[in-house]
Amino acid sequence: MFGILDNIYVVYLCAFAAAIFGAEAAYLVFASPRSYRETVNHRLRVMRGALDRESILLQLRRERGLDQSGDYLLPLKALNRLILQSGIRMGMARLIVCLAVLAIGAFIAVFVAIGDILAALAMALIVGVALPIVALMSLRSARHLKFSDQFPDAIDIIVRSLRAGHPVPVAIGMVAREMPDPMGTEFGMVTDEVTYGADLETAIRNLQFRVGQSDLHLFVTSVAIQASTGGNLREILQNLAGVIRGRIKMRRKIKSVTSEARTSAIILSVLPPAFFALMQVLAPHFYGSIWNTDLVHIGLGGAGVWMV
Numbered sequence: 001m002f003g004i005l006d007n008i009y010v011v012y013l014c015a016f017a018a019a020i021f022g023a024e025a026a027y028l029v030f031a032s033p034r035s036y037r038e039t040v041n042h043r044l045r046v047m048r049g050a051l052d053r054e055s056i057l058l059q060l061r062r063e064r065g066l067d068q069s070g071d072y073l074l075p076l077k078a079l080n081r082l083i084l085q086s087g088i089r090m091g092m093a094r095l096i097v098c099l100a101v102l103a104i105g106a107f108i109a110v111f112v113a114i115g116d117i118l119a120a121l122a123m124a125l126i127v128g129v130a131l132p133i134v135a136l137m138s139l140r141s142a143r144h145l146k147f148s149d150q151f152p153d154a155i156d157i158i159v160r161s162l163r164a165g166h167p168v169p170v171a172i173g174m175v176a177r178e179m180p181d182p183m184g185t186e187f188g189m190v191t192d193e194v195t196y197g198a199d200l201e202t203a204i205r206n207l208q209f210r211v212g213q214s215d216l217h218l219f220v221t222s223v224a225i226q227a228s229t230g231g232n233l234r235e236i237l238q239n240l241a242g243v244i245r246g247r248i249k250m251r252r253k254i255k256s257v258t259s260e261a262r263t264s265a266i267i268l269s270v271l272p273p274a275f276f277a278l279m280q281v282l283a284p285h286f287y288g289s290i291w292n293t294d295l296v297h298i299g300l301g302g303a304g305v306w307m308v
Helices: 002-030 042-047 053-063 077-086 092-114 117-163 168-178 183-195 200-211 214-229 233-257 259-282 294-307
Strands: none
Touching (some): 042 053, 053 183, 117 168, 117 183, 117 200, 117 214, 117 233, 168 183, 183 200, 200 214, 214 233, 233 259, 259 294
16 A cells, blocks of 8 residues: 555656656747846847947947937936936937827826816826826836945955956956846946046946946045055955945844834825725715815815825
């Protein structure tokens, strides 16, 4: 009896192993064969089909909303800076077209639904302006957080390269080859700018201009001072990596300590619109006598703007 059961378990085990090997074989057959060099970051993927590194740099700038010289395309510097530091790669023209289509679609939908042109204009502004700005700010915050987490490792790569005797541009180029986005592509653009005539200090200040993360200012200042006055850059950057890790640790500790208060704030912010939506479902006529008055519309709109 036990021998039969043991044989059944062996058959089950072999069937399980065969299923795993079959799935792996199917993946190897149908998955596109891409090397690590082509998948580590966006810049290396662009390099696969580019003719030279200058065209790569120009393409990366266009994707980020910059002109060929690296300046803003839009006259609104604050908005252009937000788009640049959010890290989206749509290109300025495509982004403007998408936002215009969303705004026009929201205007038509609201106007057809309720026939109020003012409400339609308000919805178009919300969908085409307010919500994209909030989304861009959220993307910028997430990108800054990811950049901050990667930054100490990038500095360690530079320190090890300097210890091996490489110059600073070569050390930065190693970060561009080894680190994922956003770190890899941003440092790769620094390498390309240095290759095509910019001095190192200008290139890393352009890096700070594109990223806007607070810890990066310490790195830019350290390299700029070392370039002008001399000093042991390797030791400076090694200490800087420790400082940045300490700042990350402190930020995470503050976040954990304030998690209860932030959760309470989120719950209190969600309760009014959630309660309003619930009343509209359970008792649609609860606000019927006052819903169509202008004062209620102004009050609800002001409350919504204040909460946001």
